[in-house]
Amino acid sequence: MSDAIVIEGLTKHYGERRVVDSVNLRIPAGCVYGFLGRNGAGKSTLIKMLLGMVQPDAGSATLLGENTRELSPAMRGRIAYLAEGHPIYRWMSVGEAALFSRAFHTKWHDHFVDGILDHFAISRKAKIGRLSNGQRAQVSLALALAPDPELLILDDPTLGLDTVVRRDFLESMIHLIQRSGRTILFSSHILGDVERVADRIGILSSGVLRVDCPTEHFKMALRRVVLEFVGSVPEFPRCQGLVSQRQHGGKLELVVVGYSEEHAAIAESLGAVSVEVLEMNLEDAFIAYTRGPARPLPSFEREMLPC
């Protein structure tokens, strides 16, 4: 399977701060990739570098085989990009926005636009500026889909949308995912959304890509381990896979990547009277993995598994 997105050592500094740090990533064609990270983790900057909106300080990337520093107009026509906040000209009506966007594409499917507008009861005469955030998001998606792009890059598309609208937006997205061969990269803060649609996830933490694996793999690999002690609670020694530890009364709660016999042996040597290994849902796993101050985190394996 060919790669729709290839990122090699992409790095960006803003002043002294390294916002994106030597990111390497390959996203196969047809994959739905969810990009996660806390605010300021570097998700938007990485996406903007992919689209040539931000110039990288080092590294390179290709989209559908073309270097992102010099994306040709023809290649841009094959890629849909929804920027954060769905910026469209607010003074335009929906119809004018569609006409404006259509002027740049040789291939344009009006029925995509009509279908979404009809489904969400959005009039073509309505001014973009008077639409709700959710309606604007749907119009953005409709305009992005009309040229039938091969690759969709969505920067936090559900940001600021209420639960119902978010669900509608995701359903539109799922519907479009069902069209074969289309690759989607989207960033989000909402783990439930990612869990619903992504085959594979990447987690950026302080600009470093810590996780790149199938969604299920991430959920399965991260475990909450509760150790119970009688008397004083010792500190768990730093070891491979340990993400965090917190003390609650006589209990020590660990978050561990790939809990193994080695971890169990350490727990036993510390004198734990009981060891409870718990599964975590994606949201809990993500929070546990990224909570707290910036620090080195155990990375997940990055082998490319088929989506």
Added chain:
Amino acid sequence: MLKALVWKEFRELMPLILLTIIAEFALVCTAMGMQLGLSSSERGEIPFIGTDLSAFIVTVPAIFVCAMALMQTWWESSRGTFLFLLHRPLPRSEIIAAKLLLGTVVCLIVTLLPTFVYALWAAAPGTHASPFDWSMTDSTWRQCLAIPVLYFGAFLSGMRPARWFVSRFFPLAASVAVFLLQISAPGGFVPLLVAFGLAVDAYFVWVIFDVAATRDFS
């Protein structure tokens, strides 16, 4: 594609263009009224000479072109629509060229048209009780033709990234200095000043394209 871009720019700027044209023609009408003694102001000024309103007919578009250039750049950037616009399947240079093309044409129309109307009125026999010769308009035309440098300076100020508010306006400040030099130098230097003005215009345009190609749109 270019047509769509130009249409979008025009629609976006239309309220500002209309407002400026209305202000311009209000000034032209006031200037005519002063010549005819219809205005409460002192009458008998010679058109394009002394303290008549022709100076304001240039000042209004000077302010307008700066506002227009900032609307085309800074405003677009602050609303995030540059991300939408620059992802259109068109070379970035063509998108910027469409903005500059429309801006320059509007800049010249808004600057030259009211001056031309006022000059035509002044040249028509019997419209006012003062002498008129077309050479009296030279200084005003020169001022009009110096205005594009303000537009390019303001456009560059809106385009270039800056660490703080004041440094953003350095190109505009430089263009104001060039503009003042062009309009205040003695008449004998006109060819030299025109050449200098065009050279500065060309330099600004070159830097605008360079900045558009290399800056981060975040």
